[in-house]
Amino acid sequence: MLWLLAVAVPLLVWFLWWAWRKKQTLVAQFVQSRLLAQLTVGVSQARLKIRLVLIVFAVGCALLALARPQWGFDWEEAKQRGLDIVVAIDTSRSMLAEDVRPNRLARAKLAALDLMKLAKSDRLALVPFAGAAFLQCPLTLDDDAFRQSVEALVVGIIPVGGTALTEAIETAQTAFKEGENYKVLVLFTDGEDHDSNALETAKKAAKAGLKIFTVGVGTPNGELLRVTDESGATGYIKDEQGNVVKSRLDEELLQEIATVTGGFYQALRGANSMETLYEQGLAPLPKSDISSRLVKRYHERFQWPLALACAALLLEMLLPERKRLPRRESLVSAGKAEWGKAVAALSLLLAVPLAASASSASAKRLYEDGKFKESQQEYERLLEKDEKLPDLKEAAKQYEDGKRGEAEQEVTRALQNAKPGDARLHFNAGAAAYKAGDLGKAALHFMLSARDRELKLQERAFYNLGNALYRAGERGPDANEKISRWEKAVESYQGAVQLDPQDADAKYNR
Structure with a gap:
């Protein structure tokens, strides 16, 4: 705002000078210069100049007040309220399916970063899982740390193959502190569970206060799993019997897991999927204090220049243009x-x-x-x-x-x-x-x-x-x-x- 002060005040001075010159030109068209001084003898030129100075001063002070000058500060404890959210991402080989572009894992990683941008005041943690799970990034407000952890995810980061939803749920629970009520798990997976205990584990987690929101990555029709060997040749993954493996999205299981914990299922379809998940599922949840720190609270001083501006305008309105001269008293006055x-x-x-x-x-x-x-x-x-x-x-x-x-x-x-x-x-x-x-x-x-x-x-x-x-x-x-x-x-x-x-x-x- 200081640049506005530096520009506006000279412009105002120029405008007032231009208006005065314009007024003088118009007056000269009606009154001869030798008569003008006599006709305006009662007008105080000094007071006119003072009034113009007061106007410029008032505008300058008003602009200075808009700049919100601050000096002096106090230390205050600032508490940040938000949610604790654990993001679990499936890194099993089925996430290489290309039924969503470029593939399921890449789309899940992009969606997790979109969720991070929406959860500005929330702490986030990351749990990758396949046949096992581990806490890669603990709960943090550091977006850069969470982003780097997500970008580092690749298929095979978990040496144990398969998809163990039970492991993901149990590991996510360890990221939360004891006694906190609203624990949130956002689970990105295609739902191909190789462990039949996932639904029972979800019910136990719900009793412990965990809400699970499942995000389905892929399509119900599924896709063959294409792989490239060391020589660059492309092939498809086959099972033990030699049959080509086709991975499908199991939406029914994911809906059941979310429902029993009080969350809901969200299919990853378009760019607005995470916005819908956050606004309808996460944002309404009660938030708690997740961090506190001492911050400087600077004292606002805009009141001073604002008061000076008001005083200058009031003085300008009260200051008359005409000189004060004695008047002759008379019983009959036309004035x-x-x-x-x-x-x-x-x-x-x-x-x-x-x-x-x-x-x-x-x-x-x-x-x-x-x-x-x-x-x-x-x-x-x-x-x-x-x-x-x-x-x-x-x-x-x-x-x-x-x-x-x-x-x-x-x-x-x-x-x-x-x-x-x-x-x-x-x-x-x-x-x-x-x-x-x-x-x-x-x-x-x-x-x-x-x-x-x-x-x-x-x-x-x-x-x-x-x-x-x-x-x-x-x-x-x-x-x-x-x-x-x-x-x-x-x-x-x-x-x-x-x-x-x-x-x-x-x-x-x-």
């Missing part, structure tokens, strides 16, 4: 409720509408009740009532359509007719229009109120004009129009800062 933390700095600097005249009290009440459209209409009615201004609907429409020149002409005509007190009514009308979503009229009203001689009113008008222009830019039909309106918004915030250098919100927004 927190409508924009959330993403554009909180665009909160309107609108307290309770400015006191204008007694006649505007109803408009103020409508505003305080949240009826912003009705409040806007009431303020505009008051402005039109005294015929102080022309109708601003056309100017607002021109402004929304991007016809800033025509809109400014309407504003200029309005300024020529303005009278003292109009500025406060326009400010309040702009506040109501902004809240009502009528950004065109809001901007025009703030522009008119910004021409007042009172510097504080000018500063508040410029600030809210910037907010209205920013919102109008978001609704712009295309990228150029958005940029144009945002540039004007920056100019308005700059005007507010010039009037009040301590205006933190205006500095933040510009």
